[in-house]
Amino acid sequence: MGHKSEVLQRYLTEKGVDYHPGRMGWQKVSCFSDDGHPNGDRNPSASVNLVTGHYHCFGCELAGDVYDLVMELESLTYPEAKKRLGDEGSASAPPMEPTWL
Numbered sequence: 001m002g003h004k005s006e007v008l009q010r011y012l013t014e015k016g017v018d019y020h021p022g023r024m025g026w027q028k029v030s031c032f033s034d035d036g037h038p039n040g041d042r043n044p045s046a047s048v049n050l051v052t053g054h055y056h057c058f059g060c061e062l063a064g065d066v067y068d069l070v071m072e073l074e075s076l077t078y079p080e081a082k083k084r085l086g087d088e089g090s091a092s093a094p095p096m097e098p099t100w101l
């Protein structure tokens with residue numbers, strides 16, 4: 001469990017979902033994305049895995065790892081998502097943002 005799991009855990013908490021994972025750490029959950037489910041996701045069609053940091057919704061396109069999820073839900077670029085997840089990277093640090101933008 002690391003920082004990525006904490007971010008997923010926070011999404012779960014926001015949805016009012018307790019994490020009681022079944023097989024292999026997967027937990028059924030209503031989709032985190034409101035865009036993908038304009039009328040709400042009343043029959044939980046998504047699964048989240050705090051062990052591996054993965055997410056998969058069977059009702060909309062939202063699936064992938066925690067980076068994909070953060071990028072989609074918070075409209076972030078990949079470097080922004082990495083920063084959000086506290087992963088500054090090491091080998092290939094992104095260039096400094098220009099301060100005049």
Ligand SMILES: [Zn+2]
Nearest residue numbers: 031036057060
């Ligand atoms: Zn969905």
